[in-house]
Amino acid sequence: MAADPIAQFQIKKIMTLGHIGPYEIALTNSAVFMIAAVIFIVGGIMLAGRNVIPGRVQSLAEITYEFVAGTVRSTAGNEGMKFFPLVFSLFTFILVLNMFGMIPGFFTVMSHIAITGALAALVILTVIIYGIYKNGFKFFKLFWPSGVPMFVMPLIVVIEILSFLSRPLSLSVRLFANMLAGHITLKVFASFIGLLATSLGVAGWLVGILPFSMLIALTALEFLVAFLQAYVFTILTCLYLNDAIHPGH
């Protein structure tokens, strides 16, 4: 009954596919959910109608499209729209995987630092490569804000570089930690109910109403967090891309 709250994050090997160098590549529960997410997103858009008056699926797809397009346009400008497919992919991938994670028994892919770290690395590398490709050396004006007195400039430059370097860290840890902590909390409160029921009998079932109502509230909160973290990752990606497009504040 009192299941280990960490067990839900265990990556389970379904079958070993082969090796790349010394590393074993296996089909895992995490991989299955990622594949499912890709099929869900692409299938959802492709199966949506193309009517002037949209149905439910088409409405959902169009609302998501316009929501992401609006976010990109408002934070990175019209030039940022060339990154729209990337931002849309990131947002839907994270959102769908987080929502999958809310279904009992499903695996939460974004509760693994390897995944969030790789996504954050993708964003930061895109920013650096595109920033240097587009602006050349001027990209480094990002660390050299204009209108700052010379005597504080060394300090500012150090702070700017540190803040830039901390971006991938905060981007990946924020998403990973939120998903991990939320799911642990849900599991802990859920196991309280079982614990009370097995140890106290009928009185335990009655007292169990308390953690159960807490669990309901937390589930609602976790749905919010699942959406919000996907959105935060997206909007930060847009802000960083904006730095690459328009460096030098």
Added chain:
Amino acid sequence: MATNTTTQSQTAKAPFPPFQGETFPSQIFWLVLCFVALYVLLSRVALPRLGGVIAARNAKIENDLETANRAKNESEAAQASYEKALADARAKAQALASESQAKAAAEADAQRKQLEAGLKTKLDAAEAQIASTKTAAMSNVRGIAVDTAGLIVERLTGKAPAKQSVERAVDAALH
């Protein structure tokens, strides 16, 4: 039961799952595969399709609004021209009515004048006839008066008066 305890003890000994380094290659491998597939499918197929539908709808709405606007302007122009035609017709009818009224009045006037003139000539003729009849009658009256007066005087006096003196007396009485 035995396998259960062994797996539990294994998970207890194993590090925290997100930090199990041996799972990283598989996770990254699948992430790259899935994310690249997602990106390619979305950017090449799904998003152009979705964006096309939205753009087509916006274009259609804009087009429909424009058509509606044009129709509105046209109907307003038609209304204005209709109102103008109505006003013109009304003015024309009024002019026609007043013209025919004036014509009728003039005609009636002329007829009346003609009638009046005819009546006047008839009246004059009648008056002349009355006057002539009156003078004729008057002369007859004088003759009768002279004869009567002569006869009365003769009956009273027994002697016929001179005709001239009777005539003189009658004339004096008549005038």
